[in-house]
Amino acid sequence: MAPPKVLMVAEKPSIALSIASSISGGQMHSRKGSTDVHEFEGMFIGLPAYFKVTSVIGHVFSVDFPAKYQDWSATDPIDLFQAPIQKTEANPKEKIYALKLSSVLVFKQMMLEERFHRARFSSVTGKDILKAMNCLVEPNKCEALAVDARQEIDLKVGVAFTRYQTGYFQGKYGDLDSRVISYGPCQTPTLGFCVQRYLQITTFKPEKFWALRPHIMVDGYELQLEWERHRLFDMDVALMFQKLVLQDRILEVTDMSEKQESKGRPPGLNTVNLLKIASSALGFGPQMAMQLAERLYIQGFISYPRTESTAYPSSFDFKGTLGALANNPMWGDYVQGLLSDGYHKPQSGTDAGDHPPITPMRSANEDMLERDAWRLYQYVCQHFLGTVSPNCKYIRTKVEFSIGGEFFHCIGLHVTVKGFTSIMPWLAVSEKNLPQFAKGDKIEVSKVELFEGQTAPPDYLSESELISLMEKNGIGTDASISAHINNICERNYVQVQAGRKLVPTALGITLIRGYQCIDPDLCLPDIRGFIEQQINLVAKGEADHSCVVQHVLEQFKQKYSYFVKQIDNMDALFEAQFSPLADSGRALSKCGKCLRYMKYISSQPSRLYCGTCEEVYYLPQKGTIKLYKELTCPLDNFELLIFSMAGPEGKSFPLCPFCYNSPPFEGIDTLFGVSKTGSSGKLGKGTGMPCFLCPHPTCRHSLIAQGVCACPECNGTLVLDPISAPKWRLYCNMCNCLVLLPQGAHRIATTRERCPECDSTIIEVDFNKNTTPLEGGATLHSGCILCDDLLHSLVEVKHGKSFFKRAGRWARARGRGGHRGRGRGLGKMDPKMSFRDF
DNA sequence: GCAAGGTC
Known part of the structure; x- marks a missing residue:
């Protein structure tokens, strides 16, 4: 009988790898995939078994509201509190759910007896993983429900x-x-x-304070003493003390004490502390720091960088980790010192039950890594070495003085053991030497300064x-x-x-x-x-x-x-903080209702505001907008605007602010950038009907007038870009298809005529007289870009960038609606056939 | 277009 099969699913790929390595002792076969699968033979509850170990990648499921609640304007937010919710795949691209479900099912079929266990280990180390395999527990439903x-x-x-x-x-x-x-x-x-x-x-209200600072000369050095009262917030009182001290003039050494003090080495490095250091000392933001750490981890330079633990597991191989750095040009000598003199057991720290602290895994030098990665790696190494170094020890000397009934002191610091601060020099205790004093010494003050300071805000x-x-x-x-x-x-x-x-x-x-x-x-x-x-x-x-x-x-x-x-x-x-709409923005175009100028507000979401009508008209976002030659919309008299999408290949198109916000024709089921949701009838901001979707039969800016032929890529229509001169082009009103027209022409315009063969719109081209391809220097030519041999040879299909992110979805949405709005017969031909020669 | 928490 074949050995029983054991499928193990870890929470992330790194843990699957650790589990498989630990149980198999490194003798496993790993298959690459959306998540790796490690296979091997081993022992399970005392019996031989065949293992497959894989993982999910983070949470399998996310939650969201059903479609009904996705429309912002149709849903009162208070209803969301009682709304149903749906589980959705958190990472649909990874197909984690489908893959795991199918592998679990396959496994179930293969297994004679199915059982689910949970291996709950207290750290991702071989020892704890093996321990967990020997005391498997039930999956905990409460934790999942939480x-x-x-x-x-x-x-x-x-x-x-x-x-x-x-x-x-x-x-x-x-x-x-x-x-x-x-x-x-x-x-x-x-x-x-x-x-x-x-x-x-x-x-913050700054306050003035005063402090007495007597100075003395000892062995030719000037020394400033600190006041036991630290500082006073009343100048008259401070002045009074100054007077008392000045009257006395002689300081007496009243006490001297020496204390052995110690500055502890750090515990192991966890993610949060790495991020803090990266931000404060290296100037990297948390995201950048994690990206660098992730890369260093993948390249094998450091251990897994996402951990909460600062305690090293008892099984941690300090010798091996130190050994890996023993020949490093930067810290090699220090490491060899630790190895020969004996490294120190790190501070206890906290064990969060996840991965061990972040440590170096292999040696690197400055030339092997990029500058920023090197700086982060360097810190990880220094920190690790710091954790196994001796504490820093120093002697703190305090000398106390009295004069005029007031007490002062000075502090000396003498480092006896640098310890970890020699590898983490920014944490070093700075040496402060004091001259020799003896109790009872009497010293004359050289100066008694009344320092005036001010408290400062953080x-x-x-x-x-x-x-x-x-x-x-x-x-x-x-x-x-x-x-x-x-x-x-x-x-x-x-x-x-x-x-x-x-x-x-x-x-x-x-x-x-x-x-x-x-x-x-x-x-x-x-x-x-x-x-x-x-x-x-x-x-x-x-x-x-x-x-x-x-x-x-x-x-x-x-x-x-x-x-x-x-x-x-x-x-x-x-x-109180922001200006009302009426005060901001610049006059851009005229309102069709009151015929006064409306203001353009460029801050997001960009929009027009008519101060007279108190109406807001949203505009397409992420591009530039300008007046379109003072042309007006025949439907509502609003002045037309030209919107240009960002980028060198960004298309330009006209729009009427009113129609854009309130599409005038029934049957326009799709709008610029999104499907119009039937129920509410309201528009999302930045969504609407530009002229290239407008089926107006006679307006010269509509789809009917500017549409040329069917798009070769989707169900859309190729429309003339009216301000693309001299790089004339057509763009699809639905997908990112782009067609370059004869370059450098003076003028290209659509006509009212149709090609008798394919029903495309006949276009008229006024060539530049220097570059005209026409015989005898003629410049004017009309024809169909598909059927006219000359024009056909001068056009080129290209793909513009990011016209629509989801062209496919758009095209399908239109497809369901049939061929509406595509002009007289434009949709009849097979668009792919018509561009077969390109 | 919206949260937070996983991981990549």
Whole structure:
């Protein structure tokens, strides 16, 4: 009988590899794939078995709302609290779910008796993995339910608040960048920390203080003494003490003490501490630091870089790790010293039960790595060597003096053992020599300075300080901290300035001040703690999953209702900070209703605002917009605009601001950039009907007038780009297909005529007289770009970049709608056939 | 377009 089969699925590929290596003793066969599979024969519960070890990649499932709730304008955010949720594949591209499901099924069929176990190890080390295999436990459903609970709560709370406040403030103020004004139980308290520091700085009231600083001359050196009172905030009192001291003039040494002190070596390096050092000492942001670390890990220079543990496992091979660095040109001598004199057992640290601390795995020198990677690697090495080095020891001498009834002192520091500070020199204790004193010595003061100083506010919060605060308050995890910081930067709530200091923006400050005046809980770190604590009850099996979720959501729903009710208070702060629409923007084009100029507001989302009609017209985003020759839309009299998408191959197209926001014709089921959702009939911002989708029969800018022929790539229509001269071109109104027309022509225009053979629009080309291909120097030529031999030889199909990200989906959406809007008969021919010669 | 948390 074939040996029983054992399938093991780890949480990530690195752990699958560790498990397989440990159980098989390195004797396994590894198959590459979306996730690697390691196969080998071994022993399972005392019996021979055939193992397959693979992994998922992070969470298999994410959650989201069903389609019905995806339309922002059709859903009241308060309904989201009770909305159903769907599990979706977290990484559909990786096909993890499908692959694992099928392999589990295959395994089930192969196994005579199916059983599920969980190997729960306390660290990713061979010893602990083997130990776990010998005491397998049941999978813990409570822990899985706790993960579900967190996903549901985070989704509903975050999305409800985000949609509400975005909808409320978007488009209300001209100089407010408000594409999305997000809220989240992690990102908002993170922002809160930055703003709290900002408020400390701005509300700081400096105070003057005074300190007595007697100076003495000993052996030709001047020494300044420190006052036991440190400093006083009353000048008259300080002056009085100065007078007393000056009257006495003689200092007496009252006491001398020597103390052996020690500065401890660091514990092992975990991810959070790596990120803090990377930010404060190397100037790398957390994302950059993790990318570098990831690369160093893949190249085998350092161990797995995502860990919370600072304690080394008892089985850690210090000798081997030191040995790997023994010949390093940078630290070789130091390492050999440690190996011969005996390295020290590291400080205990904390064991989070995951990977061991981050350590070097093999030696590298400066030339083998890129500059930044080298600097990070260097730190990992120095830190590791620091952890196994002796502590730094020094003697602290304190000499105490009295004069005029006041007491002063000076401190001397003498390092006896440099220890780990010789490999981490920035942590060194600086030597401070004192002259010889003896108790009872009497010394004349040379000068008694009355130092005047001022208390100063703290600096902006550094990224490194923020990471510490987040860690301390349980905001985010080692894996997500950097994502939250990145988030508040991208949302334009804070900016990273020199020295990686986080400076909140007007938007960030106003938001936090708003929460503070409506419901401070919303931006306090405890909000995360509350959620985590509730979820913990589920994980430990002490409370029912759905009861906890309902309870937490009910609380947040009440907070949400109160927030909505009180939003005016927040808005008052916005009003004070940002300019109302009417005051911002520049006059761009005329409104078709009142015939006055509307203002263009360039901050996101860019839009037009008619001050007379008090109407906002959204525009396509991420490009430039200008007036189109003062032409007007025949339907509504609004002046037309030309929008040019960013980039060298960015298309340009005309649009009417009114039609763009309120498509005038029935049957336009797809809009620029997205399908129009039937139920609500409202437009997403930045989504609408440009002229190239307009079926107006006579307007010269419509699809009918500017459409030339069917797109060879999709169901769309190729349209003349009206301002592409002299690089004339057609672009598809649906996909990113691009067709270059005769270059350098003076003018190219569509005509009202159709090709008798293929029904394409006849175009008229006015060639440049110097480069005209026509005989006898003629410049004017009309024809069909498909059937006219001359024109056909002068056009070229190209693919523009990023016209639409998802051209395929777009084309399908149009396909369902038939050939509507494609002009008279343009859709009849087989588009691929018509471009067969290209 | 929206959260957070996994990992790549």
